[in-house]
Amino acid sequence: MSGAPGAHGSDGPVTVAVSRTIRPGAEAAFEEWLRGVCHVATRFAGHMGVSVLPPAHPQSRTYVLIFRFDTLEHLTAWNESAERSEWIERVRPLTTGEPHVQVTTGLEHWFPLPEAGLAPPARYKMALLTWVVLFPLILLFSAAVAPYLAVLPPPLPTALTTAAMVILMTYVVMPRVTKLLRGWLFGG
Numbered sequence: 422m423s424g425a426p427g428a429h430g431s432d433g434p435v436t437v438a439v440s441r442t443i444r445p446g447a448e449a450a451f452e453e454w455l456r457g458v459c460h461v462a463t464r465f466a467g468h469m470g471v472s473v474l475p476p477a478h479p480q481s482r483t484y485v486l487i488f489r490f491d492t493l494e495h496l497t498a499w500n501e502s503a504e505r506s507e508w509i510e511r512v513r514p515l516t517t518g519e520p521h522v523q524v525t526t527g528l529e530h531w532f533p534l535p536e537a538g539l540a541p542p543a544r545y546k547m548a549l550l551t552w553v554v555l556f557p558l559i560l561l562f563s564a565a566v567a568p569y570l571a572v573l574p575p576p577l578p579t580a581l582t583t584a585a586m587v588i589l590m591t592y593v594v595m596p597r598v599t600k601l602l603r604g605w606l607f608g609g
Contacts, residue, residue: 440521443482447515458508467495542606
């Protein structure tokens with residue numbers, strides 16, 4: 422999904438990727454701005470983290486900022502805040518053109534966009550890759566911890582396994598797999 426922040430309905434996590442191209446010579450000032458805006462965002466309800474992707478290659482000056490919030494309501498509060506507006510005004514002299522903004526919900530947040538202007542991968546690619554990664558991960562995790570979980574009441578092993586899978590997929594596995602397979606995921 423792409424478009425203006427807050428344009429999509431969602432009851433779950435919402436991710437916003439913002440691509441900005443930095444003016445030559447403004448890199449140090451932009452890095453300082455990044456530290457400030459990321460710190461301010463952490464103070465908002467529902468904030469789940471910020472990732473910064475530096476330019477993909479030496480000739481590029483495009484950074485991608487990825488903000489995560491737990492609900493669309495909390496993202497909207499951040500987007501409409503005076504603090505965010507102030508930080509947006511501060512960055513304008515450091516950048517060229519308008520930022521590219523993309524809002525994603527659901528599984529799309531497992532597939533971070535490697536460069537500005539890229540559309541999310543095709544849904545069949547996201548579904549296929551999620552299954553290909555999740556299936557062996559569940560098998561390995563279950564084999565490794567099944568003896569320890571067997572002593573717990575029936576809902577707890579499933580709850581712990583699914584919680585571990587979501588955490589591993591979101592923070593460890595999918596960022597690496599997406600980077601490794603970016604040519605296939607984002608290619609035609």
